[in-house]
Amino acid sequence: MITTDTLVEFFLETREHTEALCEPLEIEDYVVQPIIDVSPPKWHLGHTTWFFEEFILKVFDKNYTIYDDDFSFVFNSYYESVGKRVIRADRGNLSRPSVKKVYAYRHYVTRAMNQLLSSDSNEDLLRILEIGIHHEKQHQELLLTDIKYILGNNPLLPKYADFFKEFDQEPQRTEWISIDEGIYEIGHNSSEFCFDNELGRHKVYLQDFEISNTLVTNEEYLAFIKADGYERFDLWHAEGWDWVQKNNINAPLYWHEIDGKWYNYILSGLSEIEIKAPVTHISYFEAFAFAQFKNCRLPTEFEWEAAQRHFSWGQRWEWTESAYLPYPDYKKADGALGEYNGKFMVNQKVLRGSSVATPTKHTRPTYRNFFQTHLRWQFTGIRLAK
Known part of the structure; x- marks a missing residue:
């Protein structure tokens, strides 16, 4: 069974990695949505944060203050039972909230989560936390594929980064x-x-x-x-x-x-x-x-x-x-x-x-x-x- 300390470390590592994936982006890249299947990077940053706010902080932290009442509407994806949300195809229209505010939201929620986890090891909380971590990891993969679509459909075909290798194994003989x-x-x-x-x-x-x-x-x-x-x-x-x-x-x-x-x-x-x-x-x-x-x-x-x-x-x-x-x-x-x-x-x-x-x-x-x-x-x- 994974320990609370290990899970908290896993959570913080995951949060940092999402932001590291966005480091090569220019500010203009954060809001682009070329097709319905591709979500803007800014939306991924907000949605993965909303998940922890909605399913953990609002449920388990009696002292938690919601960061912004509009963010559940903006960053909910498809959870009908949670409430209304921005239509998926309209995510690219979200010039506001700003990228700066979305990052502030991330840091606010991460701090609140860290504080809650230092005092609460409720089994239900930890179960949802683990789901939330892997949910964010799913979005890390989607974030990279969406970034590729955004840049790969820019007429200039700009590179994302030199460090990302799309194939890093020696070819094998087919058997x-x-x-x-x-x-x-x-x-x-x-x-x-x-x-x-x-x-x-x-x-x-x-x-x-x-x-x-x-x-x-x-x-x-x-x-x-x-x-x-x-x-x-x-x-x-x-x-x-x-x-x-x-x-x-x-x-x-x-x-x-x-x-x-x-x-x-x-x-x-x-x-x-x-x-x-x-x-x-x-x-x-x-x-x-x-x-x-x-x-x-x-x-x-x-x-x-x-x-x-x-x-x-x-x-x-x-x-x-x-x-x-x-x-x-x-x-x-x-x-x-x-x-x-x-x-x-x-x-x-x-x-x-x-x-x-x-x-x-x-x-x-x-x-x-x-x-x-x-x-x-x-x-x-x-x-x-x-």
Whole structure:
């Protein structure tokens, strides 16, 4: 069981890391929202702070004074049971509160939390604190991906920072790993933290299958492009083909063909694609079509979990062929925290693993991420099965 002191240290470390991610930004970067899926960095800073104010300080600290009565409306995300909120698409209109005031809000709440935790080790408080820490870590990953979208859609394609490496492993030789048919246990099974959508450990039966020990590379995906993969309707789901046609999709997000050469925007700026790096910013539609092109398929999330100990993962979120659904005996929490995962279990696909944008101490083999099939601003990639 994690101790109170360790949890407090974890909380303070997490709060500092969020602000460190924003250090390379210019003040003008904080409020930009190019599309509905991308939230301005300033909003992330405020929302992750509001979470602690709303679910911990207002509940457990009888002496707490709310920083600003408007901030619950401004920084609530999707918690219907908490009250009204700014429409998601309008977050980029929040020129006020200022960045300076949002940072003041963060520091005010962090101090109040630190003070509360020095005198209160209530078990319910610590449980919500741990959820809040991992909630902020989720937003650290979203913050980086949103920053990339903001800067990657700026006509000047400015770099975020030189220190962030989008691929930091030596390429491996591709091998197929054989997994025997049988009954496998799926789901979280330890005293360590997990989200509620990982619970309901259960058995599944899997047929024999093979899974690649490596992710699909830019070089392999470039072969798909050169073979007119985006023009062959036979490779795509009908909905995926409509998406390609309506949006004129012909390459992964952030790829640019310039004078016959392929470049991509990464957080250190525009550069020629690194052909041995794993392809990223791929939709489920594209992942499925590429698998069809290779006469393979995507693994199910259960196959991925059963096989994950046999390969390295963590460079890209990996699309699976599984719909995002509750496990057997899944129980949604009462109140607002019950809105965290359960209400999104429809019309989404599961991604497994983690990515280069995922912060430390946050992921595990049972972690279930989920996105709609057309989305690709996250660091998503492809692992093949057959």
